[in-house]
Amino acid sequence: MAQLLSFRVYLSAETQKASSESLKRTQKTRKPFSPGRRGPVAPPRKPQNLNLEVSPHRAVSAVRLMRIEYGGAFADLLNEKGKGSGSNEMSYVERTIGFRTRDLDDRDLRLVTDVVGGTIRWRRFLDHLIGSLCHNERTFRNMEPLLLQILRIAVYEIIKLDMPSYAVVDENVRLAKVALRPGAGDFVNGILRKLVSLKEKDALPLPKVEGDDRAQARALATLHSHPVWMVRRWVKYLGLDEATKLMIWNNSDPGFSLRANTGRDITRADLVERLESLKVPHELSLNLEEFVRIKTGLQTVVQAGLLKEGFCSVQDESAGLIVSVVKPQPGERIMDACAAPGGKTLFMASCLKGQGMIYAMDVNEGRLRILGETAKSHQVDGLITTIHSDLRVFAETNEVRYDKVLLDAPCSGLGVLSKRADLRWNRKLEDMVELTKLQDELLDSASKLVKHGGVLVYSTCSIDPEENEGRVEAFLQRHPEFSIDPVTSFVPSSFVTSQGFFLSNPVKHSLDGAFAARLNRAL
Ligand SMILES: C[S@@+](CC[C@H](N)C(=O)[O-])C[C@H]1O[C@@H](n2cnc3c(N)ncnc32)[C@H](O)[C@@H]1O
Structure with missing residues (x-):
């Protein structure tokens, strides 16, 4: 049961970065x-x-x-x-x-x-x-x-x-x-x-993209079936062409990636062998050596028990690349401050090669419990300590400092709309204001846990500049003790923005949209 739940949560973890609260x-x-x-x-x-x-x-x-x-x-x-x-x-x-x-x-x-x-x-x-x-x-x-x-x-x-x-x-x-x-x-x-x-007669009653900005956005929203506020936001940030391509991507069938569980010494070659025996078509990821992409056959993988037995996880490469930005090293103490259901926690634990500790914190006890159970089946539970707490409360009282802190913040999930068919209709413009306020608070709290000379990674599964670059810029103004560490040496160059951040763009990379900033704390 826990395994089934963990599959559900994995699948939605990378797809459901949307704040579960809302x-x-x-x-x-x-x-x-x-x-x-x-x-x-x-x-x-x-x-x-x-x-x-x-x-x-x-x-x-x-x-x-x-x-x-x-x-x-x-x-x-x-x-x-x-x-x-x-x-x-x-x-x-x-x-x-x-x-x-x-x-x-x-x-x-x-x-x-x-x-x-x-x-x-x-x-x-x-x-x-x-x-x-x-x-x-x-x-x-x-x-x-x-x-x-x-x-x-x-x-x-x-x-x-x-x-x-x-x-x-x-x-x-x-x-x-x-x-x-x-x-x-x-x-x-x-x-x-x-x-x-x-x-x-080829005469369907469809709206024309014409008139002022508002009228054009309404027509596009109908033609590509998105809320008007999202269209207006994307046209503003991306331009009409890119916004249209993004909506086309969001309406296409999602692909999935599998990560071989290297924490249990399972290699990608082992995973490929199992996929071949199951006749599941697959492609090797060019970005991450543990990952394989599949377009169809996920049900076959589930039914064959590969997830249940901890052989592999369903994880989007964009989430894997955020772990590359953290670059966990054996012996490190890493705080994963918004950890559940644990996709990144487990991948980080498997990078420690048996030495070090991931402290996996989450305010949601149920999701944290699932993380603990999955860690057991992945045989990395000895490298993970779960902490049930609100990060803001924990940071007020805790004296311990960590080598690295990952803040994988609750966000709008606007980068994962192809996988979450209903999310576009559940998300409201007002959520963005609430979310950015929460992201600022969590960033302030997470920064307190980073040791001098340590690293803070802020990530989202959003492509929205206000949740991404906007939050980092505001944070750096409040915290001059932190500076940007460009991610150039951590991820392939096509994912590096002009400011040195990681950004996966669904249209450009055919992956979920995600963002990460690596920030160094001064000694
Ligand atoms: C985007 S999800 C994290 C996904 C996870 N990192 C993964 O890779 O599977 C955000 C998480 O933040 C948690 N969260 C929200 N507010 C929090 C808070 N104040 N303190 C700690 N965790 C919080 C939510 O419960 C949710 O599990």
């Missing part, structure tokens, strides 16, 4: 969903018989989408469940739409993952099309949640997956009829037939 907030404030009209929760429906007419992947996708949007579930966690979680999933389906479908086979599971991820990513774009095809805005605004999810799935399948229209219309009309009522099926039929006809 996500939790979203989770708490979301109301339980009802399949009927938006509003109060409907009483549970009575279980009915198995329905073999409705396509299982669509029924399950619609229910997962309801759970994500109204029930506070996270898209990546639902997708990771995969095979074996069938009966639990079917009981959700039954409770939500009143019947079961046949069990999902491997192909259905892949379809569910694609359809759920894609429908979430493309939500704004799909809603624009659906809204344009309704009689009036009120029809769209008052649409019952399940009906809306069925329409989103159908529009996504027709427009983005290019599935045969007749089958998609037929299947989704049937789902709406059985799960809701005959009239709902007629409504879905009407909307989808209009859509198919416009698609065939």
Whole structure:
């Protein structure tokens, strides 16, 4: 169980740099969903018989989408469940739409993952099309949640997956009829037939990128399905072309990297051998000698137990490169001040070659416990001491100083939107103000723990200059005892910014976006 959890957390660790606090907030404030009209929760429906007419992947996708949007579930966690979680999933389906479908086979599971991820990513774009095809805005605004999810799935399948229209219309009309009522099926039929006809004439009602900055940002936000505030921010910082490329990247299927567990003397060659025997296509990382990239086959790796047995971890290369910036050396005492769930802690521990200690601190006790359990399976637990504390409180009272401190700060996660399909919709502009304030406080506290002549590494999985360069610049003004140590000798040159920081750019490097600054404390 701990192993499964640790996989989940690893996968999300590198993908979920988003502050878990704010996500939790979203989770708490979301109301339980009802399949009927938006509003109060409907009483549970009575279980009915198995329905073999409705396509299982669509029924399950619609229910997962309801759970994500109204029930506070996270898209990546639902997708990771995969095979074996069938009966639990079917009981959700039954409770939500009143019947079961046949069990999902491997192909259905892949379809569910694609359809759920894609429908979430493309939500704004799909809603624009659906809204344009309704009689009036009120029809769209008052649409019952399940009906809306069925329409989103159908529009996504027709427009983005290019599935045969007749089958998609037929299947989704049937789902709406059985799960809701005959009239709902007629409504879905009407909307989808209009859509198919416009698609065939190449006349979809899409906005034009024209007018003032605000109007252009709104059009781009619809066409590439992102919140308007993100588009405006990226156009400001990156320019129109780069912002557009970034949105295209965020909408593409994410790739993953695996790190061979060198802490257990497993080499990349050993990992490659296992991947070959499992027929998982892979490429060697050009940036890190422990890493292998895979585009497909992650489920195969999970099912073969490679993560469970501590053979390897799922870790993005951008996270591995942050560890390169820290460059842990045998014998060092390193404070990992925001450590959980521990992706970087474990990699750092494996660099110590049995000598030294990583002090892994986190305010979240549950995530820290998972870190401890995973450290055992990776056989590096003797090199890790966990500390459950708020860094700000710990730094006030603790007298010990460390050779190096890594502050992998809670951040917006704007660098990992390709992996976290729902994050773009959960993140708000106001979060940025709260996060930068927290990052400043944590930087001040982390700096107190660095010994004279020691190193502080500040990192995020954001590409936002305010969370990155902006925080470091403000910190250096408050702390003249620190200076920038350019990362030139720690990472390949294409990752080094003009100021000497590490930046992985999703568009340029085909990795998650991440940032790190290496700061030396004067002797
Ligand atoms: C980006 S995640 C860290 C990811 C981790 N370094 C890894 O590689 O797996 C940020 C972490 O900071 C923790 N955190 C947030 N505020 C904190 C605080 N005041 N003190 C200590 N940890 C905190 C969160 O619980 C979260 O686990």
